[in-house]
Amino acid sequence: MHVNDKNASGRPVLIKNGLVFHMEGSFEPGVLFLRDGVFAPPAEAPADAEIVDAGGLYLIPGLTDLHFHGCMGHDFCEGSEEAIRILAEYEESVGVTAICPATMTFPEEKLTGVMRAAAGYRSEGGAALAGINMEGPFLSREKCGAQNPAYLAPPDAAMFRRLQEAAGGLIRLVDLAPETEGAFPFIEALRDETVLSLAHTAADYDLASRAFAAGIRHVTHLYNAMNPMSSRAPGPIAAAADADGVEVEMICDGIHIHPAMVRTAFRMFGDDRIIFISDSMEATGLPDGDYELGGQPVHKQGSLCTLADGTIAGSATNLMDCMRKAVRDMDIPLASAVKCAAVNPARSLGITDRRGSLETGRDACLVALDKDLEISMIYNRGRRIR
Numbered sequence: 549m550h551v552n553d554k555n556a557s558g559r560p561v562l563i564k565n566g567l568v569f570h571m572e573g574s575f576e577p578g579v580l581f582l583r584d585g586v587f588a589p590p591a592e593a594p595a596d597a598e599i600v601d602a603g604g605l606y607l608i609p610g611l612t613d614l615h616f617h618g619c620m621g622h623d624f625c626e627g628s629e630e631a632i633r634i635l636a637e638y639e640e641s642v643g644v645t646a647i648c649p650a651t652m653t654f655p656e657e658k659l660t661g662v663m664r665a666a667a668g669y670r671s672e673g674g675a676a677l678a679g680i681n682m683e684g685p686f687l688s689r690e691k692c693g694a695q696n697p698a699y700l701a702p703p704d705a706a707m708f709r710r711l712q713e714a715a716g717g718l719i720r721l722v723d724l725a726p727e728t729e730g731a732f733p734f735i736e737a738l739r740d741e742t743v744l745s746l747a748h749t750a751a752d753y754d755l756a757s758r759a760f761a762a763g764i765r766h767v768t769h770l771y772n773a774m775n776p777m778s779s780r781a782p783g784p785i786a787a788a789a790d791a792d793g794v795e796v797e798m799i800c801d802g803i804h805i806h807p808a809m810v811r812t813a814f815r816m817f818g819d820d821r822i823i824f825i826s827d828s829m830e831a832t833g834l835p836d837g838d839y840e841l842g843g844q845p846v847h848k849q850g851s852l853c854t855l856a857d858g859t860i861a862g863s864a865t866n867l868m869d870c871m872r873k874a875v876r877d878m879d880i881p882l883a884s885a886v887k888c889a890a891v892n893p894a895r896s897l898g899i900t901d902r903r904g905s906l907e908t909g910r911d912a913c914l915v916a917l918d919k920d921l922e923i924s925m926i927y928n929r930g931r932r933i934r
Contacts, residue, residue, distance in 0.1 A: 566602030610645025610913030636674030652842030653684030667716035679720030703734035723747035739763030829862035
């Protein structure tokens with residue numbers, strides 16, 4: 549990830565009187581010192597450091613969204629550095645300081661262009677490009693959702709490696725349905741090269757359990773595009789809960805999952821294994837109207853985005869708003885929600901040496917929230933954004 553070296557003023561910053569988030573899931577009164585784009589010991593702050601009084605604000609790490617498609621009228625699959633820049637700048641403005649945008653199901657030729665654009669992307673501002681989430685084309689036709697079924701393909705390790713080369717090694721997650729032809733050889737070949745995610749699948753409990761045992765360690769948008777959990781057919785949701793260490797994504801926009809099911813997931817998985825995502829598409833940040841996702845027309849009405857047949861097509865809610873909704877409307881404790889939106893996604897992407905905490909030596913990315921969880925300040929790699 550590109551790192552900016554200094555904050556906007558060029559001076560070190562000492563933030564006092566904040567409620568500082570700790571990774572174990574608590575807030576304590578504390579002080580943060582930002583110097584040369586990273587967190588440093590407050591005792592080292594010089595006398596001429598800029599003093600910022602946080603006045604009791606919650607100080608949390610910048611969020612990381614490891615599954616979203618677009619915003620502000622642009623989509624990652626446009627395959628241009630300009631589109632990535634627009635995505636990165638919008639995400640930074642809402643407190644998301646690291647991004648791992650997702651592809652859609654397209655032919656290899658188009659995906660290659662997307663990967664090359666990401667590999668070539670460089671920016672001095674905006675959220676850092678921390679990786680790529682390859683959502684498709686290795687998905688189930690039965691559960692393809694808003695993915696274009698015309699371009700579905702069986703899991704192909706050689707194809708993945710060609711795309712990974714084009715991406716310069718940026719692909720961090722690959723989604724697949726374990727019932728597709730060649731899925732288990734694919735898992736065996738790639739389980740040590742990238743994070744494999746169960747996604748868009750009609751798998752039952754037994755098949756999903758086999759896939760987790762084989763090496764899948766992640767579940768794409770839990771509850772959505774998969775069989776539901778019932779008393780005699782527990783499906784992939786219960787299989788994931790039974791598999792030690794498997795992490796699960798959730799879209800807490802108030803549309804994709806009922807609040808009761810969000811709370812149920814926390815009881816099943818705990819806040820160490822849940823990752824909040826936005827799954828946002830290009831209509832995010834824009835008025836109601838007609839847009840596209842994966843080459844298919846999508847209509848946005850409020851927070852709901854649908855294909856012509858009524859299928860939900862991503863979300864129109866950014867990750868910060870999803871985190872707020874989880875706390876305000878779903879009774880999830882703030883500290884748990886922060887873990888799910890900042891700590892756990894950074895761990896999943898393997899970037900905890902730089903992101904996901906406010907600890908000394910990490911990139912100085914933080915968001916200050918008031919008691920209503922509205923943003924008061926954003927620092928991205930030491931630069932004050934808001």
